[in-house]
Amino acid sequence: DAKTTQPPSMDCAEGRAANLPCNHSTISGNEYVYWYRQIHSQGPQYIIHGLKNNETNEMASLIITEDRKSSTLILPHATLRDTAVYYCIVRVAAGNQFYFGTGTSLTVIP
Amino acid sequence: DAGITQSPRHKVTETGTPVTLRCHQTENHRYMYWYRQDPGHGLRLIHYSYGVKDTDKGEVSDGYSVSRSKTEDFLLTLESATSSQTSVYFCAIREPGQGTEAFFGQGTRLTVV
Secondary structure, X not given: OOOOEOOOEEEEEOOOOEEEEXXXXXXXXXXXXXXXXXXXXXXXXXXXXXXXXXXXXXXXXXXXXXXXXXXXXXXXXXXXXXXXXXXEEEEEOOOOEEOOOOOEEEEEXX | OOOEEEEOOEEEEOOOOOEEEXXXXXXXXXXXXXXXXXXXXXXXXXEEEEEOOEEEEOOOOXXXXXXXXXXXXXXXXXXXXXXXXXXXXXXXXXXXXXXXOEEEOOOEEEEEO
């Protein structure tokens, strides 16, 4: 019962910024938005999360709209190693559960 | 890998046999989760634990049971394995709190023949 909507696939040229969108129109006021990625069949890797404000770390930036109904993960300079499936997740606060959707398959093209 | 060890990493078993997968953590995190991943479905939550002997069902719990007798270990049991349980299983851990992230193990690939 995923609470987020993402495009199934995207391409990005190497060295360019990759902008991955996510819709979460039913998000509650205290629910965080998390981003993970999965490379090949490895375990999902944490990227970033946020509540209301935009966030940045060494991997990526997270832009959350003012109404919190959507967000964008930005990889500023995509490399071939960023080719992966990216998951946008809204954490269900009451149950402390993470529900994954099917994510966006990002392919970085040389 | 954030101190998470899943065992075994690969297993082939026959239909009808019991199977137990183990998740071991060295981080002393309170919450632990079991997910399965199948093509076209992303990761789906099977069961989770919010403390020793405290567990609850996720979205695909039928045919699975779990136990947590110690903080560091979370066991997933298939009482009688079926071919539909062929999947990759991931364990995750997390500290309580609104803005804490989950860390995932490297997965166990289970094949039921």
